Amino acid sequence: MSNKSNPTSRSATPIYRDVNLQIVISITLMELMGTMSINPVLPGIVQDFQLSPQQIGWVTTAFVVPIAIGAPICSVLADRFGRKAILVPSLFLFAIAGVACAFAQNFHTLLAWRFLQGVGAASLEALALTLISDLYAGKQLTSAMGLNASTIGVSLAVYPLVGSGLASMGWRYTFALPLLAILVGIWVWRSLQLPEKQPYSDFDFKVxxxxxxxxxxxxxxxxxxxxxxxxxxxxxxxxxxxxxxxxxxxxxxxxxxxxxxxxxxxxxxxxxxxxxxxxxxxxxxxxxxxxxxxxxxxxxxxxxxxxxxxxxxxxxxxxxxxxxxxxxxxxxxxxxxxxxxxxxxxxxxxxxxxxxxxxxxxxxxxxxxxxxxxxxxxxxxxxxxxxxxxxxxxxxxxxxxxxx
Structure with missing residues (x-):
């Protein structure tokens, strides 16, 4: 028996106007920002830190590795302690570490902050999909997944343009974008309405x-x-x-x-x-x-x-x-x-x-x-x-x- 109590399913309001879905899409946008907006600034980082072309790939790798490792861990924690308890700190860490990249004085410091930013991003994609399945069912679930996926397509076209525009003033300016994740985190905490769920009285990890x-x-x-x-x-x-x-x-x-x-x-x-x-x-x-x-x-x-x-x-x-x-x-x-x-x-x-x-x-x-x-x-x-x-x-x- 589903425990979903989404008000959208009981109204004629178009699903794209549902605040819950808008919040989920904003979470997806933050995760995508970590890679798509950064790619255009890589040549500037190479020049500033006098790197070889082989080294610059670490800027992306340092971000992606903690996502691959941390996503399952964050998902377990979200099932145990709740979605917001994991999402809000993750968004704040993503923002703080991302902005800190702009102040890195050497390549190793930049990689360290990128790694921490990846830790913050680890929960975002998986929990965005989880939230959609928490909130919707049937045809509305398919529609919500479609609108969330359309965000990915739009970001593939828009983020590189935004990143390039900011990079024209210097590569460090692009790392101001993660500040938006703080606003998203506040929005999640204040406005995301989730179905009621019975808390675990005795969480057994093996089970x-x-x-x-x-x-x-x-x-x-x-x-x-x-x-x-x-x-x-x-x-x-x-x-x-x-x-x-x-x-x-x-x-x-x-x-x-x-x-x-x-x-x-x-x-x-x-x-x-x-x-x-x-x-x-x-x-x-x-x-x-x-x-x-x-x-x-x-x-x-x-x-x-x-x-x-x-x-x-x-x-x-x-x-x-x-x-x-x-x-x-x-x-x-x-x-x-x-x-x-x-x-x-x-x-x-x-x-x-x-x-x-x-x-x-x-x-x-x-x-x-x-x-x-x-x-x-x-x-x-x-x-x-x-x-x-x-x-x-x-x-x-x-x-x-x-x-x-």
Whole structure:
């Protein structure tokens, strides 16, 4: 039995006007800020600290490593002590450490502050998804996941522009942006309304982990995780890795490649923002099938393109497909999350995303070695078709929520 008491479900107010969802989206924006706004300032850091090109990658690595390690830990703590008790201090640490980066006098100090900023960011993405599954159910859950995902697409286009604009005055100015996380933290504490939840009277960590494992092992969950891995294999194994190569072979400049990638981000955001409308017309299974059909179409036509700007077609198609399928699978996984350890469950299932991101370039590289650039896209299209054919076995019917 769900313990959700979201007032949105009982009113005609559009979900995008729900303050709770606006707060969740702001949390997602803070986590994305930690990487997307910083990438444009890396050349300035190299110049200021007289670094080699190989060293600058540590600015991102120092931020990402504590997220990978800390996300599951923060999720366990959120299930034990409550969402706000973890989110608010995390946002404050993210802000303070982020601003401190602007005052770093040497590279090692900068990396130390970036690491602490990553510690602050560790809970944000996983708990944002957890909050959505705490607050919404059914079609509203799918719609909320779509709007949150559209935030990712918008940030992919906007944050680099904002970061570049601030970096034009000096790279240190970009690190003023994390101050916004303090305002978000105050907003979370004062305004986020969560369903009532019975506190743990006797928290048993072994039982907690056993419950998560038993839920992860469910066949419905495994099938959905396979789909998540598959879609990120396609995105990172074909599109993001090799579309720039195709564009370069057609004479594209760096700016033109950037426009192509931005078109994917914009179409991703647009499709995700409409997911609520799509979900009222089609089942989740149908939406996933449509997405893999679009992936296949984009992959098949790419090798035949002979003009740079025609690459906008597969770019936009990829964005539309990803904008539909990714939040849809997130919503289905959220429906399967048990209420007593939802944060831990969502953190563990999130491992499917980096797994697909890691496998994609490797499999794409193998296809390139065997059949060159055309083979990458044809192999990807065969993989997409195979996934499409087997979708009826992967999701035979709408998954029912289980909040035990």
């Amino acid at each position: 907690y982990l056993r419950n998560i494992w038993s839920n992860i092992r469910r066949f419905e969950v495994i099938r959905l995780l396979f789909i998540v891995v598959a879609l990120f294999v396609l995105l990172f194994g074909a599109y993001l890795t090799y579309i720039p190569t195709v564009a370069t072979s057609l004479g594209a400049s760096e700016i033109e490649i950037g426009i192509l990638l931005a078109s994917m981000a914009v179409s991703f955001a647009f499709a995700s923002s409409l997911l609520g409308s799509f979900a009222r017309l089609f089942s989740e299974l149908t939406l996933i099938k449509i997405s893999f059909f679009i992936y296949t179409l984009a992959l098949v036509i790419t090798p035949a393109i002979e003009h740079i700007w025609m690459l906008l077609i597969p770019s936009i198609l990829f964005g539309i497909a990803h904008g539909i399928v990714f939040p849809t699978t997130q919503a289905l996984l959220a429906e399967l999350a048990p209420s007593t350890n939802r944060a831990g469950f969502m953190a563990v299932t999130a491992v499917a995303v980096p797994l697909g991101q890691a496998l994609g370039p490797v499999l794409g590289g193998l296809a390139f070695s065997a059949w060159e650039i055309r083979g990458v896209f044809y192999a990807g299209s065969i993989f997409a078709i195979a996934t499409f054919v087997f979708l009826r076995y992967l999701i035979p019917h709408r998954i029912k929520a289980n909040h035990g």
